[in-house]
Amino acid sequence: MNNLTLLDHLTSDRYLTQLQHHLNERQLLDENRNLSLSESTEQDFLELFFLEKVFPQDKQLSPHTVKAYRSDAKTLLTFLTDHSLSFRDIGFPEVKAYNNYIKEQYAAKTAIRKLEFFRRLLDFGYETQYYKAHLSTWITKPISKKGHYIIEETRHGETQTRVQIRELSQKEAEYLISFFPKVVKAKWNREQLEKRNLLIGYLLYTTGLRANELLSLNWGSFRYNRQGHLFLDVIGKGKKPRTIPIKEETKELLFTYRTCLGESTEINMEDTSPLFFTLYNRKEIGVNKKRLTYPTLYKMVKEAVYLAGKNINVTPHWFRHTFVTLLLENDVPLAVVKDWAGHSDISTTNIYLERVNQDHAYAHLNKLDLFT
Structure with missing residues (x-):
């Protein structure tokens, strides 16, 4: 099962429920009974990340949030596939490359959301020993204008981005x-x-x-x-x-x-x-x-x-x-x-x-x- 196909399963409530029941059958605990993914497969890593951090059973998410998470995951998986990278290959250069790619391709608010998803994945990897280094420290998010604004493209001949307020009189x-x-x-x-x-x-x-x-x-x-x-x-x-x-x-x-x-x-x-x-x-x-x-x-x-x-x-x-x-x-x-x-x-x-x-x-x- 490739990662993009796996993503379809990971956003299914039924799949996540079944996964919860099968966790005890996997040898994913260290000597201290803590979750350890140091020797796990890529599929184990992704499944557990989604189960524990993205779609925990005690948290009800809106369809909009689920759609956003799915989009963020697909963006990351596509980037890795396009560059012939696995999750195990991610290190400092790959974090910076993906960081720059997101900042170049997306508006500030969307980029911040996608990089936050990436940060959570890297932190989970570090907490579970899948990654030996704290890689998320190298993520730098763009600055976004907070509040009720639309950021428009800077027009020709103008040096400052125009800001339109999203409200009515x-x-x-x-x-x-x-x-x-x-x-x-x-x-x-x-x-x-x-x-x-x-x-x-x-x-x-x-x-x-x-x-x-x-x-x-x-x-x-x-x-x-x-x-x-x-x-x-x-x-x-x-x-x-x-x-x-x-x-x-x-x-x-x-x-x-x-x-x-x-x-x-x-x-x-x-x-x-x-x-x-x-x-x-x-x-x-x-x-x-x-x-x-x-x-x-x-x-x-x-x-x-x-x-x-x-x-x-x-x-x-x-x-x-x-x-x-x-x-x-x-x-x-x-x-x-x-x-x-x-x-x-x-x-x-x-x-x-x-x-x-x-x-x-x-x-x-x-x-x-x-x-x-």
Whole structure:
């Protein structure tokens, strides 16, 4: 089995489960009962790396993350194959060669991710004695602009790379959302689709949900607190739970949407049926509900952008950046914004605050009386 074929098996849940059961049959422990791959095959090394470090059984990964890991592994395997190298051949020259190749071939953020995958593999090899040297120390990652930016190519005659911020103004966001219902072309369930699309726009804009978080919502994701306010419980990135308050305008749209579907508006936290599901070409609503997919959401946003005549680069994630920035512009405490956005570290939220403070620079400057 070659490594590229092995990769197909390694990204299969069934294969990894079977592998776990067979580990005890392999003689891969040293005298201290520690995992030792010093004499192991390349296949053993790859299988155990994926099992222990990439797809551990106690960690549930999103399809997007799995796809990214698979891409990173394929890039490395292809590079080694093209240069007639095995994993045992990797040393200082090979680390530097792959490092330079990735930095030349990929944009900064993608290069950082691929080199991080490579670093984890090398560290696992060192920890298990597959490699005798700590090779990952020679990896140097490119510098990437953190936060909500698109890095564009430097244009001809310009010496500095142009940076475009991936967010909308409040006016732009509201205008764009008004086009979400207008992309509906279906005859069946037209009213329901229009109300669904408008609610999607409002939830993206007023909660800062990631696309996969939005699509994973159930009717049971909503609940009232003791004061009678509506909240949304979300399982976010890294399976971290968080709670977001729901604006009154969004609440009204939510109940209007449910009523239009003929569904109950009584909050039921035990209801695991999808909030958003496909409705096209179906006379009956609520039969075998099929959860809305990201390609459908992405297409809807792109069609709304086209109809509105706005920036063609806009994606669902732009509304998240817009939400966070608007919170900070309206003096919502940094710690609260961090919790609502589901940022793992407050330094991520600080990136937005730096931008907001920069935008307010002239307001501060004009308070100074520099000429008397």
